[in-house]
Amino acid sequence: MDSNQAIISLQDISFRYEEHVVLQDVSLTVHEKEFLGIVGPNGSGKSTLLKIILGLLVPQKGQVKVFGASPEEARLRIGYVPQFATFDRNFPISVRETVLQGRLGKTRLIGGYRRQDHELAHQSLEEVELADLAHRPLTSLSGGQLQRVLIARALACQPEILILDEPTAHIDPKVEEGVFELLKRFNQKLTVLVVSHDIGFISRYITRVACLNRTLVCHATSEITGKIIEQLYGAPLRAVHHDTILHTH
Amino acid sequence: MNTFLEALVSQPFMQNALLGGLLASVACGVAGTYVVVRRIGYIAGGIAHAVLGGMGLAYFLGRSPFIGAIIAALVAALIIGWVSMRWKKQEDTTISALWAIGMAVGVLLIARTPGYNVDLMSYLFGNILMIPKSQLTLIFWLDVGIVLLVLLFFKQLLAVSFDEEFAALRQVPVNFFSMLLLCLVALTVVILIQVVGLILVIALLALPAAIAGQYVHSLSRMMLFATLLGFFFTTGGLAVSYQYDLPSGATTVLLTGLAYLTSSIGVCLWRRWQVRRATHSCSIPETRAE
Numbered sequence: 001m002d003s004n005q006a007i008i009s010l011q012d013i014s015f016r017y018e019e020h021v022v023l024q025d026v027s028l029t030v031h032e033k034e035f036l037g038i039v040g041p042n043g044s045g046k047s048t049l050l051k052i053i054l055g056l057l058v059p060q061k062g063q064v065k066v067f068g069a070s071p072e073e074a075r076l077r078i079g080y081v082p083q084f085a086t087f088d089r090n091f092p093i094s095v096r097e098t099v100l101q102g103r104l105g106k107t108r109l110i111g112g113y114r115r116q117d118h119e120l121a122h123q124s125l126e127e128v129e130l131a132d133l134a135h136r137p138l139t140s141l142s143g144g145q146l147q148r149v150l151i152a153r154a155l156a157c158q159p160e161i162l163i164l165d166e167p168t169a170h171i172d173p174k175v176e177e178g179v180f181e182l183l184k185r186f187n188q189k190l191t192v193l194v195v196s197h198d199i200g201f202i203s204r205y206i207t208r209v210a211c212l213n214r215t216l217v218c219h220a221t222s223e224i225t226g227k228i229i230e231q232l233y234g235a236p237l238r239a240v241h242h243d244t245i246l247h248t249h
Numbered sequence: 250m251n252t253f254l255e256a257l258v259s260q261p262f263m264q265n266a267l268l269g270g271l272l273a274s275v276a277c278g279v280a281g282t283y284v285v286v287r288r289i290g291y292i293a294g295g296i297a298h299a300v301l302g303g304m305g306l307a308y309f310l311g312r313s314p315f316i317g318a319i320i321a322a323l324v325a326a327l328i329i330g331w332v333s334m335r336w337k338k339q340e341d342t343t344i345s346a347l348w349a350i351g352m353a354v355g356v357l358l359i360a361r362t363p364g365y366n367v368d369l370m371s372y373l374f375g376n377i378l379m380i381p382k383s384q385l386t387l388i389f390w391l392d393v394g395i396v397l398l399v400l401l402f403f404k405q406l407l408a409v410s411f412d413e414e415f416a417a418l419r420q421v422p423v424n425f426f427s428m429l430l431l432c433l434v435a436l437t438v439v440i441l442i443q444v445v446g447l448i449l450v451i452a453l454l455a456l457p458a459a460i461a462g463q464y465v466h467s468l469s470r471m472m473l474f475a476t477l478l479g480f481f482f483t484t485g486g487l488a489v490s491y492q493y494d495l496p497s498g499a500t501t502v503l504l505t506g507l508a509y510l511t512s513s514i515g516v517c518l519w520r521r522w523q524v525r526r527a528t529h530s531c532s533i534p535e536t537r538a539e
Contacts, residue, residue, distance in 0.1 A: 056420060087412040091286060092466045101408045104419035110401050137466030157419070199346050 005032040007161065008053055022048045023059070026216045030161075035187045035203045038195045040212035046195040047083075049212065050165055053193075054080060067160075076105050078158030078191075083129055083166050089139060095149050096134040099124055102156025111192045117156075124155040128182060133176035144175035151182065161191045168196065176235060180205045252420075253488045262378055266487055269380040272388045273444045276395050280437035281479075282471045283430055291453050292329055293480070295344035297438045301355030309358040309429045312439035314372075315384055318442060318524035319403035322435035325351065340365065363474055369402045374499030384392050388440050395433050397417045400471075406430060407468055425429030444483060447473065454504045457482065463516045482508065490526025 008030035015023040019118050022045040030036055040046050052064055055059040055071030065076035096245070102124065103117040113121075125131045128148040133141070141149065147167055154162055162183070168176040185193050196202050203209060211217045256263045273516045274480020279457065284293050302313040325347050333340040359369055399406065408416040409426045417423045434454075461474035486501025 049427060056414065056417070075420060078418070080415065080418050082412070082414060088261055088286075091411050091470055092430050092462060092471055093407070094409055094467055097407065098411070098465070101411070102418065104416065105406065107404075125467060139281070139466065153415075222514055 006030070007032050007067055009063075009065045010049075010191075011063045012053070013049075013052060013059045014046070015052065015057065015059045015061075021214065023052075023216075024214050026062070026212075028216060028218070030191060033193055034208060035184070035189065035192045035193070035206045037056060037209045038193065038212055039197065039202065039204040039209060042197060044086045044213040046197075046212055047165055049195075049216075050080075050163055050195055054078065077155070077160045079157040079162045081147075081154045081156030081164040081167055082164070084146065084170050089146075092188065094134070094136050095120060095125070095130065095136050095138060095141070098138055098149055098153045099134075099156050102153040106158070107153075108188065120158065121152075121156050124152040125149075127155055127186075143171040144178070147171055147175075147179060148182070151179070155166065157184070159190065160233075161193060162186060163193045165195045166197065167194060168198075177204060253491050256491060257404065263487075263491070265380050265382060266377045267484060268317060268320065268375050268385055269388065270483025270487055270501075271480055272392055272445055273440050273453075274476050274483055275392045276437040277453055277457060277479045278461075278474075278476025279395055279399055279472050280434045280467060281319055281454045281456075281475050282461070282494055283406070283410060284310075284434060284455050285471075287430070289431075290327075290451060291341075293434050293438055293454050294451045295323045295329060295348045296322050296431075296435050297442065297447045298348040299351030300442060300447055301372060302351035302353075303355075305355030305358035305362075309362045312327060315387065315439070315443075316526040318439045319436065322439045323432055326431040326435035327343075327428065330424075330431045334340065334424055334427070347397070358461045371446070372442070373446045373448050375442065375444050375449065377444050377483075377497050380443055384443060388443065391436050391440055393434060398429065398433060402429070403469070404428065410468075417474045445501055449498050449502040452505055453479070453482070460509055460512045463512055470529060478508070 006029045006129065008028070009029045010026060011227075013026045014021070026045075026049065028049075038046055038049065040088050048057060052059050053065075053066060053071060055075060058105055062146075063069055065075060096118075099121040102119060103113055107117045122131060122134070128151050130145060130148050130152065133145065133149075138149065138248050141163055147170075151162075151164070151167070164183070167179055167183075171179070179249060180202070183194065186192060194202060194206070209219060257267060261370050286289055300318045300321045303317040303319075303324070304319075307314045308318025328347065329340065329344055332343040353354075355372075356369070363472055368376075370376075405416070405421050406429075408419070409423050409430070413423050413427075416426075437454065438447075438450055441453050445453050457478040458475040460469055460478055461471045465471055465474055481502055482505045486504050487497055489495065489499035489504065490497040
């Protein structure tokens with residue numbers, strides 16, 4: 001950890017949808033400039049945890065603080081990259097218009113975007129190496145390109161934390177590596193929090209991993225060595241044995 | 250065609266009808282685009298039918314049915330918007346209920362209104378030839394209001410239509426703008442009812458924008474293109490119906506429907522042809538460039 005500044009702090013969070021318990025007594029502290037991976041099988045509550053951090057869901061129990069404030073108040077300091085599924089891929093919108101949406105909340109209320117917003121959107125697209133596709137319709141992009149556009153949109157928010165929900169779920173492994181290289185570069189300036197169902201790729205880039213399956217267990221990636229790495233790389237997450245590998249803290 | 254043009258020059262009611270169609274196309278192109286991209290055609294249909302309740306009540310009380318329609322449409326939009334925010338699962342049922350109850354109330358009140366009975370058919374199927382000048386002024390101002398609101402809040406409305414969750418995270422008041430959008434659709438429905446009647450309104454609301462969406466890939470261009478198509482369909486419908494002495498509303502809608510069908514088939518064939526050409530010209534099947 002580069003710094004001890006806790007910027008996200010969850011304390012004893014429990015969340016359930018009606019009778020179904022999704023998260024139970026989850027505590028997590030994220031420090032500044034950390035690159036944290038949250039892994040877990042489908043339905044383990046990963047997206048729910050993100051939505052709690054973003055203030056889109058309110059837990060029944062526990063306390064959430066982001067930058068020492070409530071998640072709603074801290075929202076504008078977070079850049080969020082959703083899963084593909086949240087919008088219609090055929091929506092008539094250009095790459096530039098999509099990225100500009102990152103400026104909402106910081107730009108003027110009435111009328112169009114400011115010139116400064118356009119400049120920031122352009123910079124964000126350059127960061128993900130897609131500046132020449134700015135005028136292309138979103139529907140014409142490949143999965144990997146679309147993912148980069150969504151990352152650019154989050155960067156246009158000028159965030160202090162970047163939160164990504166399954167950023168590589170719908171793209172092939174070659175492109176996946178590119179996305180993580182990108183995140184690693186952003187991590188020099190930002191705190192990055194990535195949710196993934198696949199620990200294989202992610203463990204090469206992150207500083208700490210949180211394994212989630214209703215409850216949460218954290219490990220420093222340095223703790224995962226030798227035989228364990230083989231296991232992690234060789235098998236999907238469901239094959240990772242918490243009890244044998246991991247120290248809790 | 251000569252007779253239509255002659256009538257247009259000599260008959261004020263034809264000029265009003267033409268102007269009514271053109272004015273309606275503006276709202277139709279703008280709000281219709283949102284209806285298509287947000288897929289809220291059923292909501293628009295519910296609002297359109299609920300409007301008869303308001304028209305019936307206004308008629309029963311001896312007030313202007315047009316004002317009654319505006320109030321009923323806005324009330325219906327707010328109810329549907331509120332229910333879908335609170336109890337998303339009940340949205341469908343609510344729309345169905347408003348749809349039918351609005352119609353029933355309208356029919357009963359019109360039947361119970363003493364004196365000369367209004368032509369129910371013109372509410373249901375429209376009668377643009379009867380559109381009075383005062384109504385044109387009102388439609389004009391509604392157009393101005395709709396276009397102005399969309400211009401002022403274009404970026405928020407786009408964000409809310411595209412990705413509600415992200416918009417909420419950027420502290421855009423999503424519920425407010427969803428409601429605003431429904432109100433814009435409601436006002437447009439009332440305008441279009443004057444042209445094609447409340448039963449056929451949904452075709453004129455959705456199809457021009459849907460056709461536009463097959464060719465252009467931005468919301469603003471869809472609006473412009475759909476408005477131009479609206480000009481064409483309302484004017485064409487008026488001309489054909491005048492020429493052959495047909496009901497104007499039904500003719501307009503049929504023309505719109507035919508154009509949509511032709512365009513869809515054309516676009517589909519074009520895409521197939523392109524895929525075939527691509528697979529013929531190189532042995533490796535086309536993949537998207539990374």
